[in-house]
Amino acid sequence: MKKVKSNQKKYYPTIALTGSGFKGSFLLNWLENDPHFPKVLFLDHKKPKVPLRKTKFFRLDLTETLADVKLYEILKDEAVDTLIHTALPITPPRNVAWAHELLSVGSMYISNAAAEANVRKLILASTADVYGAFPDNPAYLTESHPARAGLKSRFLADKVDAEKQFLRYSQKHPKSIVTILRPATILGPTILSYKTKYLSRLIVPTVLGFDPLIQFIHEDDLLQAFQLVVKNDCPGIFNLASQGVIPLIKAIKLMGKMPLPLSLTALKALVQLLWFMDISPAPATHLEFLKYMCVVATEKAEKELGFKPRYSCKDAVLDFAGAQRLREVRLQEGVNPL
């Protein structure tokens, strides 16, 4: 591992970013405001909400044919050094076929184009959910544990596939640096995902008889991890999570909400029905995460990246719940937030 010292006069080479989701937006915000990154490219199918000053925007839809050729031309022309791929949605999209095109095939396009254009560093924002929630998971999953979520959920299978594309790329091009980040469930004042939607209900359904330990990461800590990975060269897979674990029901109570335990069969049928009716934010296969643990060990990230989470698990929950509450109060009372 070669560490680059964060020198004030240091300028980093051209960096390209895909995806305008939550992770993409906050990374773009950081790169826009960091003077050490003079050249930033942003690739997505729509313009980002963040106002662009120095960033060059390229319209690129990863689900269309020849997206890889188009991407290759952009990467070659701009001499891109680092490519951050965050265009993997956190929330499962309704259109399963489209999700497969974006996650699995899109990642293949990215890695193929990067190989042709000799991109030095590739960073993939994956998720810790790729391990899957299984009763025989060890209490702390290390990076060497197989990613088995694909056995249960098609959406997560596509994410595992996206990771596989990047790992294959790193095997083919041993000189390149491929980093895969697997953050736990992201919480914080600004994030919106299917998990925050689930947690911000007034009455939160849980599975009767199960209360798994869960893990969170605060969005500030996630940004810190991305900064470390962009600034230093750290190849490999890294789990990211805050210190400590919390049982699901305790987390719900801590937020001032009420857990409602429902029998698994009833809950499964209900969630699947609501999913088909476009009401539930995720299909029933994700209920496994309410039954069994999927807790990751973060020693590797702490040792090799120097990742130090500043929020504990409980702090992350409280920060998220506090922000949620303030937002609700302000909406009710009509207080101008500015």
Added chain:
Amino acid sequence: MKPSKHSPSNNILYLKSSQLQKKNDAAELKKEIARLTQRLNRLEKKYSGSKPNIKISTAKRTDPVSTKELLKESNPRFPAKDSLLRYLPFIPDRSILSEEIDPFGRDPHFEKKLKPFFDFLYYRYWRVSTVGLENIPSEGRGLLVSNHSGTLPWDGSMIRIAVTNDHPAARDVRFLVEDFVYYLPFVGTWMYRIGGVRASQENAERLLNNDHLVAVFPEGVKGIGKYYSQRYHLQRFGRGGFIKLAIRTKSPIIPVAVIGAEEIHPLLYKSSLLAKPLGIPYLPVTPTLPLLGPLGLIPYPSKWTIYFGKPIDLSHYDESILDEELEIHKLSEMVRQTIQNMVTEGLKQRRSVWWG
């Protein structure tokens, strides 16, 4: 070897004294209140003539939400103003206030609630006595290897209670639990909360590397599923995983023999009926179990003795032995024989199943 008797009377004395303290406190508080009321009356009399010249503004505040209120509202522990939770009978849950849970899912608050029940089982019901607790190190890692018995295994929690209650360092023992338990609703969650950990090499290694005491039952389900006629005959010791574990983490093995746990549910027959839908390996049949329904789950009050043997040090083996399965099997058999000898010795000392 003579079993040491416990003196629960010490505990009772302590309780009584604390209650007395409380009574005294209450009496003193009452005196204090009376004194303060008298003083207040005196002061009121003294200043009754002169009226205070302070105006308290009664005008309503016009700003929609004060910062203070906003802050209060932002505290997630209070239900929001329009929240339906305000109309429900609000039950204060103190467990929220307890600190974060142990990294392996043990909930100190939940355990504290159950402690009186486990103490009752330990002191009154099975009258557990211990021999050789000094063999457990006061600090550092250790692997407790024990025989497994009882159809519904209570031995793990009793070893845990024995070391917490009677060891001078009051150490915390984590016991490894068979896989199938964690597939079950309720039982799996409770097992995590009271300190059980799913049996796997990764989990045990992590615990030992954090200098915990770990109790393992290498017999596994075969041990608890022995018929009553086979009692106190130790079964095959798995595949020697615990030996590999001890060598890899350089932890001493402390052999443990539990006497008395075989008689709590004498197993007469193992029924495969209903076992699969319930998610358990077999449905046990004891003289009372299916017959009396849930009452059959009550174990019999046998007298227990737990023997802790001299630590077996394997630190002189290096990691190259891990590939030599025969060598591992030999070591595993050696530990099994040690525990079998301890069990036989313990049975010789015992006069009666119920009185010890």
